[in-house]
Amino acid sequence: MRRLALLLLCALALVTASACTAQIPIIQKKKPVDKSTDATNTAEPDKQLYDKAMNDIKHGRHEVGRLGLQTLINTYPDSEYLAKAKLAIADSYYKQGGSSNITLAINGYKDFIVFFPFLPEAAYAQMQVAMCNYNEMPKADRDNTHTKAAEEEFQTFLLKYPKDPLAPQAEQRLREVQEVLADSQFKVAYYYYVKGDRRAAAGRLIPLVKRYPLYSKSDTALWMLGDIFEKSERKDLAGSYYAQIVKNYPLSIHDADAKAKLKAFGMPVPQPDPKALAWMTAEQNTPRPKETVVHRSIGMLHNAPDVHAAAVHGLPNLTPESDDNSGDLLTGGNHTTIATGAGGGTGTSTSSGTGTGTGTGAVVDVVKPGEEPPAGAAAPNSEDVNSNGASGDASANKDANAEGSGTAAADGAQAGSTDQSQGASQDGSASSDTAKKDDNTQPASSDSSQTQNQNQKESSSKKKGIKKILPW
DSSP: OHHHHHHHHHHHHHHHHHHHHHHSOOOOOOOOOOTTTOTTOOOOHHHHHHHHHHHHHHTTOHHHHHHHHHHHHHHOTTOTTHHHHHHHHHHHHHHHOSHHHHHHHHHHHHHHHHHOTTSTHHHHHHHHHHHHHHHTOOOTTSOOHHHHHHHHHHHHHHHHOTTSTTHHHHHHHHHHHHHHHHHHHHHHHHHHHHHTOHHHHHHHHHHHHHHOTTOTTHHHHHHHHHHHHHHTTOHHHHHHHHHHHHHHOTTSTTHHHHHHHHHHHTOOOOOOOHHHHHHHHHHHHSOOOOOOHHHHHHHTTOSSOOOTTSOSSSOOOOSOHHHHOOOOBOOOTTSOEEEEOTTSOEEEEOTTSOEEESSSOOOOOOOOTTSOOOTTOOOOSSOOTTOOSOOHHHHHHHHHHOTTOOOOOTTOOOTTOOOTTSSOOTTOOOOHHHHHHOTTOOOOOHHHHHHHHHHHHHHHHHHHHHHHHOOO
């Protein structure tokens, strides 16, 4: 009986379990469908490549994404995604970071600007070139190669795309870059100023205050220049720098001292410039992070420069440094030539040979073939290619071909001569080449024949002397 009861209970349990499993649906995990190979996908293959590559780059698979984009560029050169693919490759290098990748990103952005200069994304590419150099910018006392490159690229952006939405950001970045460049020059100048080398300090401070008026320490640089020239007993120059402090930096800490210096020199004190006053007021009212001891100690651990003191208002200098430098400038054609001599003076000259200027300026004269040299020009030592007279090289060639022959005939038809320019003289006598081609040529003048005879006699006497020394 017990066994029968156990069998009945087991059968009842099996029936109950089967009924429960029949009511609960079986959940199966669906396999992911590859949309690129799905029959319902009607997207073009170039778009599929682009979307897949961008998805790889988005998830950090930069190498795979760039490979897909490069495949798109090589396989579909006429695709509408070609420009986007080139730009995406450069963006991938930029996002990945690193010195080598930043270099490749710069090259990619520049290639995009060359191939697609009229697309709206060209401004973005130019901005990214500048930002690549900006992010690689070291401190002011380090190598400033990337800093100068960033300044040049930001200036190019603002000159080419002044109305672009990224222009305000580019202006602020340019102010920060120029703050670092100016601070680099100021630190070197301050070292020489403290050391007592006035010439070296002034040589760095003068271009600094001229090129970077928005620099946070421009008023201090002007004060140092005034002190340098005052100690050099050049009160006229010192007064001009003190006057710039009063006029262009009216809220400076050196303003009162500069006014006192001008009064002591007996020079007029200028009125502050209203625009400069408004600019300095806006700069002082701009909130800035306070530089504390902790901030300085932490800053020593970073490679990036500290630009918290950079100006926020005012137009930065948009003139490239290469156009700002003064030096020797030699141009051809009919353009005016400007040159700087060793004495610091400049001079100008034109192709006509006239020059004006002060100091020891170099004068460059341009002479075209067939024209007479300008007045006062030194006679050339080398052979004149436009001269019609017999030169020393022509006579030497005649000597080489005159061995065993007598004097040249009066008609100039000398046979076996290899130099065709030997018979012409400055009085208009015909050349031997012309005489050889034309049998009806008039006889040469007596002066020409005498010159030829004399040259050949000298050559024969020289050869006899040589044969006595060297019989063979």
